[in-house]
Amino acid sequence: METEELLINMGPVHPSTHGVLRFKLRMDGEIIKECTVVMGYLHRGTEKLAEMKTYLQFIPYTDRLDYISAMPNNYAYVKAVEELAGIEVPLRAEYIRVLTVELNRIVNHLVFMGSLLLDLGASTAIMYGFREREKALQLYEMLCGARMTFSYFRIGGVRDDLPDDFMSKLNEFIKDMEKRIEDYKGLINGNEIFMMRMKGIGVISAEEAINYGMTGPSLRGSGVNYDIRKIEPYSIYPDLDFKACVRPECDSYARYMVRIDEMEESLHILRQIADTIPKSEVVATQKYGIAPLTGMPYTAQTYFPRIFIPPAGEAYSRIEAPKGELGFYVVSDGTTKPYRVKIRSPSFCNLTAIPKMVVGLKIPDLIAAFGTIDVVLGDVDR
């Protein structure tokens, strides 16, 4: 019988690519022989924009990288600048930062769960995920007035202190989420169809995952116990009790389970923070640098300075974002604007492994495997 290889185009506008991403697939019947990823449809030149903005002005642009979880983006950027300038952040601000980031991890994984199940054809989960997400977004709205693009972090702290009734609302959310996660586990984890679609699909071994530069839950699903919060602790993470969630199976199901486990760990962290958050300032009170007009050093202010000049130098700083290692490489030439900002986005680097992962699978499995990598195209294309 005569056979022929078929070239199939998937995307850029396709519901299960979570944005605008294009796959070029070389098919042998139903089996994928080769997968080429074409991206850049959402490229906005964020790194170039950074060179034209002051250090403070760039914070809102980081929100728009990974718009599902904007707090970690804010955090990674200000952390890099703080490292460059050697700024000490007050303890309460660190607690608030970790609180917002961990809350965002839950939000991110809820969206992950919902959209993954939606891709597989189960449309209920996204309703559940978005129902809980809404409560978290209302918390964020109390905090900074925004629901997705927060711009809440500032160099040396956070913008505002927590509102008065925030903690009681947060406790309500935690109590609610505990029950909900049990629901998800009962509904999804043991579902036979779900397991058939996920188990043994999109397998990538630990060595390969490391070699491809995968990080975050996608790497931990391959059995590598690597969580930046644990092995390169920053902020208040050394004082918190939590564990890095690891699964040894290397397949899509493991990557899904890691994220469900992580939601529980994040809730556990939130509970600890709610109990122990100290009272102090929320922006750094040390001097920030030299004022450009007067030549006088900035001293303790009630508010952060509008113009901020770190010393010349460069720093790479990374955090454990919900999707993996998010890093900012910031080069300062001693002026008000960064000389160069390089964004190491977890989505981009995790996506590198997809062409390797999906060879020999069918197209619906590509969608399942791609869903468990959890990319956001704003983060891939920048």
Place this chain on the structure above:
Amino acid sequence: MNAAEELKQALPASVVSTGMQVEKPLVLVKKEDLLEVAAKVKEMGFDHLSVVTGVDYVDRFEVIYNFFSYGKKENLVLKVVLDHEAPEVGSLTSLWKGADWLERETYDLVGVRFTGHPNLTRILLPEGWKGHPLRKDYDMSVEQFVTIGEDGEDIVSTDGSNLLRRK
């Protein structure tokens, strides 16, 4: 002894200088010897290539590689300096597959060529784009228009002639 000094001891001829970059050991490497040094770096246990950054300093280019070792839990930064006329350096794709897209991105946006890369094409911008945006001399006043052609490939023009409705 930190990783940078260890590397200098092992390959004294290839290492220009060592130092620190905010608590991370930094090694300045001769660009011709990058592959050799990188192979040694991998042998030393630095299995995670975190990021590849290209910076245009007008008179020169710098490419910076951030490594991390899962076993030793250490950081290492490699840096090469390239001349501005023809920035070229060896590709690390044979050692770290993750370098593939990171190098393509650096080529695309900064214009550093990685010799030995299996598929050094643009990644974020469409093929046919003029210039490398993250260079300091990139002309931002020139508008470029992108459309998708019949075969799905991108078409770029500077006069908008590929647009359905012309300017």
